Amino acid sequence: MSTGLLNGTMGFYLASSILYGIHWAFKKDFIQKIAFSILSLGFAIETLSIIERWREAQRPPFSNIYESLVFFSWAVVFVYLIFKAIFKIDFLDFFVSISALLILNYSSFFDKSVEPLIPALRSNWLIFHVVVSFLGYAAFTLSFITSLLYFFKAKSKNPKRDPILLSLDEISYQSVVFGFPFLSLGILSGAIWAEQAWGSYWAWDPKETWSLITWFIYAAYLHLRFVMGWREARAAFISIIGFLSVIFTYLGVTYFLPGLHSYA
Template sequence: MDLVELQGKLDNVSFAVLFVTMLIYWIGAAFPKIPLLPALGTTGMAIANLCTAALLAARWLEAGYFPISNLYESLFFLVWGLTTIHLIAENMSRSRWVGTITAPVTMGITAFAALTLPDEMQASAPLVPALKSNWLMMHVSVMMLSYATLMVGALLAIAFLIATRGQKIELHGSSVGTGGFREGAYRLRRAGEEVNSEVSTEPALAYAADSNGSGGTAVLNAVGAETATSELLSPQRLSLASTLDNISYRIIGLGFPLLTIGIIAGAVWANEAWGSYWSWDPKETWALITWLVFAAYLHARITKGWQGRRPAILAASGFVVVWICYLGVNLLGKGLHSYGWFF
């Protein structure tokens, strides 16, 4: 079997594995008492990660350069990044819910690359002159990893919005603190119940759910919570919201420095190739917009103390901005990055 045939088999295997993995995560979410499904989902994502890595390695050996120069290669590099960050996020959260939203997105990207792109776009080709540089690996790979990381963080923020839909959720306290993952630090206090200061000696997240006067208020807190008045959200749903909010924040906090490093490396490469650090090329402009969106998210979390739905909405909008930066400008506009076009 030659390397080209191996690549064709690996991209189809990656799609099939991710499709089955997506179904496993969804079934596990619908029927949480079925044993082994979380482990099978994690195993499926790990197998897809290895298949994608093998595909990229075979491509590298065949073409003789780092495989990230065209749409097909970059999409599979993005899939590899998404599955890698998924495994990190799932290990941090110990929650099966991470895969319910990351698996379908990853599967969709794989399907688009393996089944939709024409054969001539999937074939490797000699590098254009602008890409014959060591900066290809240093800049583009870091940017793609930052996209993957920010996408996972944004997807978890979207999952948070779905989990808390119909409720006005406000979190009080640090979502970075160790209390965010310790269920023993929380309890659900019903209306009229006195606060027991012995529940926890650590800061805890507090959730206040307001249904605009119709659904009452629910509070999950350890010390100093307001009085709950009527119908309560389930402790499981509140715990899930806490986990999603916390992991989303941490993952975006990892992706933002990668994006910053990638933009700086790109500016240095641009100066070397074109004689200017910044040319307001559409790709550069949207990379800056992406940076500003997630900088605003982190600023709101760290400096302004925003938590809950408001920063989650900002992160969710960042998911769209990342896709515009990564793919949209290549479809809708020309510029110095025009070699990324496929029309």
């Protein structure tokens, strides 16, 4: 990916985060509108950087940690823009902007060189598997953010009466509802791809195992909410545990439990 484009993206995300902080301090709506415009511009530039990497590499830009982190950052903003349009929310703008910035900054520590796809990644399933998986991860990131905010706000407010807490609980829930089918499709497509690449749908590789653990955590979240009526603090706690499992599945397994998926 073009270093210049990504540096520009980080600059816009940083400027957006700063302006959102100023908006919080002075409650000026026009500052919030400028901040969102800058966030949107950063997203557009990041989109161009992904397209440019694809053109430069002559392959989908999803083959290593660096490329996947850039796409993860993009997906977080993309999913949030969908939620913002549907639910008319703006109280997460700062947190999404800073999250995208932190993910991009983390990506800068990894090798940016363009390499050909390793044989295991030369599959028509690559694009579908990566895209649906990271859309799920991005949605769970939103659920994680809103769950943390719920606990922070709940210290000083009455959870049963405060509309902000109820909104945080609802957005966290809707994020899981959005992300869970994508996670499921990611696991299913990964199994089909594994059979084509290695001759087995499921080999209990560490990443496969932790993906399944993550799936069960979010399945439990939805079950407990639908059947047992778990909401607010209890639901937020499970959401946080689920996201920690997501991060371990994505990054932790790569470093601590290498296996067939150790390249990403």
